[in-house]
Amino acid sequence: MPEFSISRAANPLRGTLCVPxxxxxxxxxxxxxxxxxGETRIENxxxxxxxxxxxxxxxxxxxxxxxxxxxxxxxxxRGLYSLREPHETLWCRGSGTTIRLLAGLCAGQHFxxxxxxxxxxxxxxxxxIVEPLKQMGATILARDNDRFPPLVFRGGNLRGIEYALPIxxxxxxxxxxxxxxxxxxxxxxxEPSPSRDHTExxxxxxxxxxxxxxxxxxxxxxxxxxxxxxxxKIPADFSSAAFFIVAALLVKNSQARLENVGLNPxxxxxLDALTRMGAxxxxxxxxxxxxxxxxxxxxxxVDLRATDVGGSDVPRMIDEFPIFAIAAxxxxxxxxxxxxxxxxxxxxxxxxxxxxxxxxxxAQIEEQEDGFVIAGPTKLRGARVNAHNxxxxxxxxxxxxxxxxxxxxxxxxxxxxxxxPNFGGxxxxxxx
Numbered sequence: 001m002p003e004f005s006i007s008r009a010a011n012p013l014r015g016t017l018c019v020p021x022x023x024x025x026x027x028x029x030x031x032x033x034x035x036x037x038g039e040t041r042i043e044n045x046x047x048x049x050x051x052x053x054x055x056x057x058x059x060x061x062x063x064x065x066x067x068x069x070x071x072x073x074x075x076x077x078r079g080l081y082s083l084r085e086p087h088e089t090l091w092c093r094g095s096g097t098t099i100r101l102l103a104g105l106c107a108g109q110h111f112x113x114x115x116x117x118x119x120x121x122x123x124x125x126x127x128x129i130v131e132p133l134k135q136m137g138a139t140i141l142a143r144d145n146d147r148f149p150p151l152v153f154r155g156g157n158l159r160g161i162e163y164a165l166p167i168x169x170x171x172x173x174x175x176x177x178x179x180x181x182x183x184x185x186x187x188x189x190x191e192p193s194p195s196r197d198h199t200e201x202x203x204x205x206x207x208x209x210x211x212x213x214x215x216x217x218x219x220x221x222x223x224x225x226x227x228x229x230x231x232x233k234i235p236a237d238f239s240s241a242a243f244f245i246v247a248a249l250l251v252k253n254s255q256a257r258l259e260n261v262g263l264n265p266x267x268x269x270x271l272d273a274l275t276r277m278g279a280x281x282x283x284x285x286x287x288x289x290x291x292x293x294x295x296x297x298x299x300x301x302v303d304l305r306a307t308d309v310g311g312s313d314v315p316r317m318i319d320e321f322p323i324f325a326i327a328a329x330x331x332x333x334x335x336x337x338x339x340x341x342x343x344x345x346x347x348x349x350x351x352x353x354x355x356x357x358x359x360x361x362x363a364q365i366e367e368q369e370d371g372f373v374i375a376g377p378t379k380l381r382g383a384r385v386n387a388h389n390x391x392x393x394x395x396x397x398x399x400x401x402x403x404x405x406x407x408x409x410x411x412x413x414x415x416x417x418x419x420x421p422n423f424g425g426x427x428x429x430x431x432x
Contacts, residue, residue, distance in 0.1 A: 004394070004413035004424050006401035007382070009431040012301070013254035017244050017430060021046040021071070022237040022262050023419050024170075024198050025292065027097045029234065030054045031105060031178070032202060034063035036077035038228035043072050045234055049417045050095035053117075057102055060086040061113070080181060080224055085111035089150070092117040094347065094389070094418065096124050097171060101199075103129050103151060104175035107138035108182025110156035115149060120389055122149050125345055128172050132163045136179055136187070160185035160222070167342065168192050168315040170266070173218070174199040180220040181208070188219040193312040196266030201291035206230065232290040235262035239319045239392070240420050241297065242270055244430065246327045247399045248299045249279055255300040256430070263293045269316025270324060277304040277331055306333030306376065314340050322396035325354050328374040329363045330403065337371035347418075348390035357385045357397060361404055382406030391418040398427055 026046040031054065033040040045051070047070060059065060062084040064076040083105070090106075092099040092115055099115050103126070106113040116122075127147040130140050139154040140146065160183040165172055168191045177199050180187030193216060200210045200218055207226025211219045241258045248256040263283070271281055279302055286295040304327060309317070317324065321343055328335035343350040355367040360383040364375040382404045387394035394416050401408030416423050 002412070002414045004398060004410045005407055006398050006427065007407050008404060009251045009402045011431065013244070013248050013251050013256050013430045015430070016257045016259060017426065018259055019236045019240040019244065019261070020048070020420055021234040023048065023051060023239070024097065024196065025202065025234050025262070026051045027054050027101060028174070028199055028202050029232070030058055030065065031101060032206060033075040033230070034058055034065065034077050034082065035080050036206065036225050036227060036230065037079050038077055040075040040077060040229065041072065041231040042075065043231070043233040045071060045073055046237065046419070047071070048419050048421060049093060050098060050419065053091065053093040053095045054098045054102070057090040057092065057098065060088060060090055083109055086113055089114045089116050092121060094118040094121050096121065099149060099151070100126070100129050100171040100175050101178060103133060103153070104178030106153040107133040107136065107140070107155045107179040108158055109153070113153045115151040115153070117149060120347065124148070126151060128166070128169065129175050132161065132176050133179055135161050135163065136183060138179070156182070158183040160187040162188040164190040165192065168195040169342070170195040170198070170315070177203070177218070177220050181222055183222045186219050186221045188213070188217065191216045193315060194266060195315040196264060198264065198292070201264070205232070205291040235289065235292055235294040236260045237419070238262050238264070238267045242320045242323050243395050243399050243423070245270070245274070245297070245299050246323045247402055247427070247430070249274065249301055249304065249327060250330050250399070250403050251431070252301050255298065258297045258299070260294055261297050263295055266316055269313050270320040273307055273309050273313060273317060273324060274327065276307040277327065278302055279304065304331035306331045306335040308336045310338035310340070310371070314342070318342055319392060322350060322354055322392045323399060325358065325365070325372065325374060326396050326400045329358065329376050329378050329380060329400070331376045333376065335374045335376065338368065340371045341369070343371070346390070348388040348393060350390065350393065353388040353390060353393055357393065358400070360385050361400055361408070380404035382408040384409045384411065386410070387412035387415050389415050391415045391420065395420060395423055398424070402431055
């Protein structure tokens with residue numbers, strides 16, 4: 001099993017860092033560009049295990065996507081109804097984004113499709129996707145009372161619905177929005193709190209009528225895309241930048257600059273939480289491209305204090321809790337996370353795995369049903385830890401290794417290829 005070792009940073013983190021492209025936007029661009037009429041150039045796409053799964057699934061349904069080089073794609077779109085029945089199972093690997101968003105596309109197709117993936121993906125719940133798509137008229141079969149993959153679709157003839165999500169979720173919302181493109185009338189979605197809105201922004205950029213009726217209500221109108229030819233560049237992934245943001249906060253005398261980082265308001269809950277803890281962030285060169293805000297971030301080391309996170313904070317930082325936990329171990333006081341039950345059904349049970357692995361490094365962390373409590377500051381010690389096949393946990397433990405006494409060895413390091421294939425090299429270079 002591949003391992004990664006890291007030791008305490010001997011020097012401050014300095015200089016400019018370029019992190020990979022946004023994974024969430026890459027998934028969506030790969031799904032939507034083939035549905036346009038005309039040609040699309042996608043620049044700075046993320047080539048990772050999970051986005052490669054989406055790319056292969058779209059190609060299996062007839063999408064014409066050509067790789068120009070390592071970061072650019074050329075897509076020949078043939079229109080909203082151009083996809084065709086795949087000859088094989090659509091293999092989503094371990095990607096929850098792939099299977100959930102593709103479920104929305106497959107629900108609108110007049111053909112049979114089967115979505116499946118790794119054993120880990122088979123354990124991820126799909127009931128919140130299946131229920132609204134069935135209400136729209138899709139025929140869907142799944143394991144264990146329609147709760148777990150594989151998912152079998154016979155789609156088409158969808159009707160628009162009004163649906164209230166029980167839990168705010170960008171993936172569930174996006175699946176319904178994508179299905180709504182193929183419905184006979186508008187589809188309206190209500191959320192208990194705002195979640196990230198990459199799908200809505202990209203649809204608007206491509207000319208699809210999407211209305212925000214309130215901060216938690218969105219409506220999509222079924223219609224052909226207005227844009228015929230397009231070109232867009234994907235910003236750097238905030239979730240990938242988060243590891244270096246926290247690293248720069250924790251390693252004394254550090255100052256790092258992260259360029260072209262996506263600053264979607266639905267994604268930067270971590271910045272709000274860290275600001276409450278005493279961090280300061282300077283954003284330069286702010287702008288908007290293809291509906292997405294982005295800019296250059298400058299972050300410096302600081303002494304942190306504890307905070308509470310819950311409620312509407314949670315969906316805006318759902319992917320950043322592993323690295324947030326590392327910051328909390330160094331904060332003065334007791335940091336509490338609540339209302340984050342969703343963490344238990346990510347790539348791993350992130351509440352349980354975070355708790356068990358950080359304890360090995362000396363952290364004072366108490367597992368709760370819907371979150372955790374961390375007392376700090378704590379001097380971490382190097383240890384042999386396990387990534388549990390969870391890329392965000394693996395990278396968070398590596399950042400913990402930067403401030404721990406001794407060597408930290410992370411087992412199962414190969415999972416970082418899901419989102420940040422060159423993370424290890426970049427982290428070592430930053431700490432040298």
